[in-house]
Amino acid sequence: MSDRPDTPLLDKVVTPADMKGLSDGALRQLANELRSETISAVSETGGHLGAGLGVVELTVALHAVFEAPRDKIIWDVSHQSYPHKILTGRRDRIRTLRQKDGLSGFTKRSESPYDPFGAAHSSTSISAALGFAVARDLGGQIPEGLGDAIAVIGDGAMSAGMAFEAMNNAGHLKKRMIVILNDNEMSIAPPTGALSSYLSRLYNGESFTSFKEAAKAGARLLPPPLQEGAKRARDILKGIAVGGTMFEELGFSYIGPIDGHDLTQLLPVLRTVKTRADGPVLIHVVTKKGKGYAPAERATDKGHATAKFDVPSFEQKKAPSNAPSYTSVFGKELVRLAAEDPRICAVTAAMPDGTGLQLMAERFPTRCFDVGIAEQHGVTFAAGLAAGGLRPFCAMYSTFLQRGYDQVVHDVAIQRLPVRFAIDRAGLVGADGATHAGSYDIAFLANLPGMVVMAAADEAELKHMVATAAAHDEGPIAFRYPRGEGAGVEMPEKGILLEIGKGRIISRGKGVALLSFGTRLQEVQKAAEALSLRGITPTIADARFAKPLDREMILDLAATHEALITIEEGAVGGFGSHVAQLLSDEGVFDAGLKFRSMVLPDIFIDQSSPADMYATARLNASDIEARVLDTLGLERLGRRA
Numbered sequence: 001m002s003d004r005p006d007t008p009l010l011d012k013v014v015t016p017a018d019m020k021g022l023s024d025g026a027l028r029q030l031a032n033e034l035r036s037e038t039i040s041a042v043s044e045t046g047g048h049l050g051a052g053l054g055v056v057e058l059t060v061a062l063h064a065v066f067e068a069p070r071d072k073i074i075w076d077v078s079h080q081s082y083p084h085k086i087l088t089g090r091r092d093r094i095r096t097l098r099q100k101d102g103l104s105g106f107t108k109r110s111e112s113p114y115d116p117f118g119a120a121h122s123s124t125s126i127s128a129a130l131g132f133a134v135a136r137d138l139g140g141q142i143p144e145g146l147g148d149a150i151a152v153i154g155d156g157a158m159s160a161g162m163a164f165e166a167m168n169n170a171g172h173l174k175k176r177m178i179v180i181l182n183d184n185e186m187s188i189a190p191p192t193g194a195l196s197s198y199l200s201r202l203y204n205g206e207s208f209t210s211f212k213e214a215a216k217a218g219a220r221l222l223p224p225p226l227q228e229g230a231k232r233a234r235d236i237l238k239g240i241a242v243g244g245t246m247f248e249e250l251g252f253s254y255i256g257p258i259d260g261h262d263l264t265q266l267l268p269v270l271r272t273v274k275t276r277a278d279g280p281v282l283i284h285v286v287t288k289k290g291k292g293y294a295p296a297e298r299a300t301d302k303g304h305a306t307a308k309f310d311v312p313s314f315e316q317k318k319a320p321s322n323a324p325s326y327t328s329v330f331g332k333e334l335v336r337l338a339a340e341d342p343r344i345c346a347v348t349a350a351m352p353d354g355t356g357l358q359l360m361a362e363r364f365p366t367r368c369f370d371v372g373i374a375e376q377h378g379v380t381f382a383a384g385l386a387a388g389g390l391r392p393f394c395a396m397y398s399t400f401l402q403r404g405y406d407q408v409v410h411d412v413a414i415q416r417l418p419v420r421f422a423i424d425r426a427g428l429v430g431a432d433g434a435t436h437a438g439s440y441d442i443a444f445l446a447n448l449p450g451m452v453v454m455a456a457a458d459e460a461e462l463k464h465m466v467a468t469a470a471a472h473d474e475g476p477i478a479f480r481y482p483r484g485e486g487a488g489v490e491m492p493e494k495g496i497l498l499e500i501g502k503g504r505i506i507s508r509g510k511g512v513a514l515l516s517f518g519t520r521l522q523e524v525q526k527a528a529e530a531l532s533l534r535g536i537t538p539t540i541a542d543a544r545f546a547k548p549l550d551r552e553m554i555l556d557l558a559a560t561h562e563a564l565i566t567i568e569e570g571a572v573g574g575f576g577s578h579v580a581q582l583l584s585d586e587g588v589f590d591a592g593l594k595f596r597s598m599v600l601p602d603i604f605i606d607q608s609s610p611a612d613m614y615a616t617a618r619l620n621a622s623d624i625e626a627r628v629l630d631t632l633g634l635e636r637l638g639r640r641a
């Protein structure tokens with residue numbers, strides 16, 4: 001293939017095989033083109049921009065040196081994998097990223113053989129890579145073959161316990177595998193914690209003396225200077241490999257830090273490691289998040305995630321909003337309460353903006369803790385704060401709280417500690433797809449003895465729930481609310497205390513009762529309007545609590561209606577199951593009640609707009625309407641007529 005500098009190389013590189021004959025100079029050109037293509041694609045789709053821009057050179061170097069898909073390149077989180085997707089046969093679909101039926105915003109095994117392992121939650125890459133390495137050495141067979149296992153993990157993701165558990169295991173097993181630590185001194189927000197400071201010291205020269213040993217260890221990998229690449233790598237190691245003690249102690253050969261935007265450093269180091277590695281190797285690469293797109297480099301979040309944008313100005317095209325976001329309602333109400341009560345404190349696992357805790361961090365910095373990507377620790381830390389007499393709010397996305405589940409059970413629930421779980425991104429979230437869906441928290445929390453579980457039907461309800469949670473010292477309490485803006489309801493000045501375990505009747509009708517838990521209430525109301533045109537006036541109730549259930553209200557609804565239908569934004573095993581259990585325990589089914597429970601279906605729903613995902617889940621207004629008709633036997637009558 002021609003690699004004349006004036007030829008657009010990206011047009012000719014469909015898969016990494018097309019890169020193999022390219023000179024290092026041509027690879028440089030390819031990297032430049034790849035960066036422009038990434039910016040252009042994300043400007044049309046929105047998505048994760050900064051992380052991908054930071055690994056453009058690394059992506060080119062990895063695909064130039066290694067033999068994917070035989071060699072397994074595993075991107076941690078994989079929000080930085082767009083350049084990888086472009087180079088691995090998906091450029092023609094890159095402008096469908098994160099859209100219905102389009103490419104996923106993350107790596108996905110079903111999408112490409114070049115995605116050996118799916119991700120989206122952080123810090124899994126080293127474990128997965130170690131698994132591939134052991135499978136290879138034990139003779140595992142897969143169609144693509146099993147070569148090198150390479151985990152690319154960010155400095156934020158490296159702060160998680162799981163990454164260290166994997167390093168600990170890998171150092172012990174001594175299998176040949178490669179970890180590339182992509183250190184851009186950024187997480188979603190600026191990283192916090194001792195590890196972050198440690199990594200910074202590795203390349204600001206402060207701990208030079210202790211780095212000598214590590215430099216030697218890295219040099220051990222080098223061959224006699226037979227090839228130019230190896231000599232170059234050794235020069236690099238002599239010059240800049242000045243650290244790595246912690247990684248060395250864990251059994252890794254440490255190489256670095258190297259400039260992750262300089263292919264004249266990356267290529268020889270990777271070639272050398274490929275030729276010589278005989279155990280676990282960690283290559284410490286220093287990069288800039290947002291690299292090469294000035295507005296992203298300048299942005300506080302380094303262009304972590306964007307809406308569609310105008311390339312010259314980086315102006316983002318966001319739909320105007322008429323209501324505050326649930327996240328901001330939570331953040332503001334918490335700050336209001338914290339101003340009145342010095343016991344209130346808050347914990348986020350690396351998501352201060354996403355959870356709305358940034359406000360708390362600004363107003364009460366000593367009472368707001370960003371623990372890094374460490375949900376397990378975050379939950380138990382909150383348990384400790386509660387045990388110490390404080391009133392901690394543990395603010396996490398539903399999907400990420402999954403990682404701290406044993407801590408919720410063992411450290412919080414069993415000890416009945418009053419941790420307040422503020423669960424954001426409950427239900428289907430849209431473009432991030434199945435990995436980020438908040439589908440399971442109702443089920444996994446409501447089955448815990450002593451746990452109070454609430455869901456806000458709108459933003460005013462959320463305000464009440466924040467206040468209610470703050471005042472609840474009897475044990476753990478959780479409240480969930482979705483991504484995005486509220487329903488546009490009138491907002492009270494401050495939250496009022498809700499009676500624990502009491503729901504509310506929104507409107508009284510007859511025949512069928514619609515018992516909603518969470519923000520489907522708006523869809524329920526729309527369905528009721530449509531039904532009223534057919535002369536059906538359902539009773540509408542907002543359960544507020546999945547635990548404890550409002551027994552009195554539910555049993556009354558069951559006794560006074562022909563049919564009772566529950567609706568929730570969660571998987572089976574949640575609110576509807578608890579209602580069914582109550583009705584079963586009380587023998588209500590024996591009396592002939594028609595009961596239906598509308599929950600998320602038993603499938604993982606791919607990315608789309610939330611409304612479209614809920615359509616797939618059959619939880620929109622028209623689905624509720626259809627379910628009512630079906631339950632009352634009216635649809636069939638209608639069809640016959």
Ligand SMILES: Cc1ncc(C[n+]2csc(CCOP(=O)(O)OP(=O)(O)O)c2C)c(N)n1
Pocket residue numbers: 051054077079080120121122153154155156157158184186187188289349350351373375400403
């Ligand atoms: C378990 C988990 N918690 C939180 C997140 C949200 N999250 C996505 S990317 C990210 C920051 C990752 O930082 P880093 O690994 O340094 O990658 P960078 O974006 O800097 O390239 C976070 C916190 C996640 N994906 N997984």
Ligand SMILES: CC(=O)[C@@H](O)[C@H](O)COP(=O)(O)O
Pocket residue numbers: 077079120188305354425429432483
């Ligand atoms: C990759 C990741 O996990 C986050 O960046 C996530 O995409 C954020 O989602 P929100 O946009 O809902 O905050």
Ligand SMILES: [Mg+2]
Pocket residue numbers: 154155156157182183184185186187
């Ligand atoms: Mg980072």
